[in-house]
Amino acid sequence: MNSWNTRLGFLSQRVNSVLDEQGKAALQSYLDKGGNFVAIHSASDCLRNTSFFGREVGAFFDYHPPLQNATVNVLDGSHPSTNMLPRNWKVRDEMYNFKSDPRAVGAVVVLSADESSYTDDGVRKFDQGTPHPTAWYQTHGAGIESGGTAGRSFYTSLGHLNETWQDGLFMAHVLGGISWVLESKTTKAMNQTALVGNGKKDSHSESASTVATAGVETTLSAAIPQGTNAAHSTAIALLDKVAVMPIVIILWSTFYWNRLN
Numbered sequence: 001m002n003s004w005n006t007r008l009g010f011l012s013q014r015v016n017s018v019l020d021e022q023g024k025a026a027l028q029s030y031l032d033k034g035g036n037f038v039a040i041h042s043a044s045d046c047l048r049n050t051s052f053f054g055r056e057v058g059a060f061f062d063y064h065p066p067l068q069n070a071t072v073n074v075l076d077g078s079h080p081s082t083n084m085l086p087r088n089w090k091v092r093d094e095m096y097n098f099k100s101d102p103r104a105v106g107a108v109v110v111l112s113a114d115e116s117s118y119t120d121d122g123v124r125k126f127d128q129g130t131p132h133p134t135a136w137y138q139t140h141g142a143g144i145e146s147g148g149t150a151g152r153s154f155y156t157s158l159g160h161l162n163e164t165w166q167d168g169l170f171m172a173h174v175l176g177g178i179s180w181v182l183e184s185k186t187t188k189a190m191n192q193t194a195l196v197g198n199g200k201k202d203s204h205s206e207s208a209s210t211v212a213t214a215g216v217e218t219t220l221s222a223a224i225p226q227g228t229n230a231a232h233s234t235a236i237a238l239l240d241k242v243a244v245m246p247i248v249i250i251l252w253s254t255f256y257w258n259r260l261n
Helices: 021-032 041-045 051-057 168-182 203-223 229-242
Strands: 008-012 036-040 061-063 068-074 088-093 108-113 133-138 153-156 247-251 254-258
Touching (some): 021 051, 036 051, 041 061, 051 153, 133 168
Antiparallel strands (some): 068 108, 108 133, 247 254
């Protein structure tokens, strides 16, 4: 998509070719203006040769062992993405390994995979730091260029299974991360002098959001594989909540974003 004239855009392509060069430049501009960012699950395996994207996510995906039961430990129970979770959270998911330590770009890790709770026979070629990073946030997203205004960034590597998107704790985790990101003071929703966003919600923006969300839902129906109805419904619900807010949400290899200006 080369035009940013819609309130919401949607792309679903092969993981490493989600955005062309013009799209990458538009995303970079959005981030530089204070735009907020949320990435979920294999979003960390998108745009693998785009360094600013990797910094904004926090780290690129390396590999994961087979899907299995595991324990994820809460490192910071005060964050809105974790304050509802048990200290030792039992999940069935893919335990991602990463090509770098997200803490190296300033991320704060809030969830950590308990490596004693599952089997991983893979070969690790990269230092992802300890404890094992599973979800994290950046108060100042590291994907901006020099002189840019950093918005907030949140990433969780969980979310592989359809049934996970029907789990109340997981949904609270994701929505908590999104709510925290949206409290950033770098957008017009919270700061009228900001460079990005739509400002206060009005009848015009609400109407436009409804139309845009409906259009995205039609696209999602064709783009999301059969059997992922829960994820589809969740994506639409999230779009409905954030349609008038300046935010980029990256779900698997699927992109949602507000207009950049």
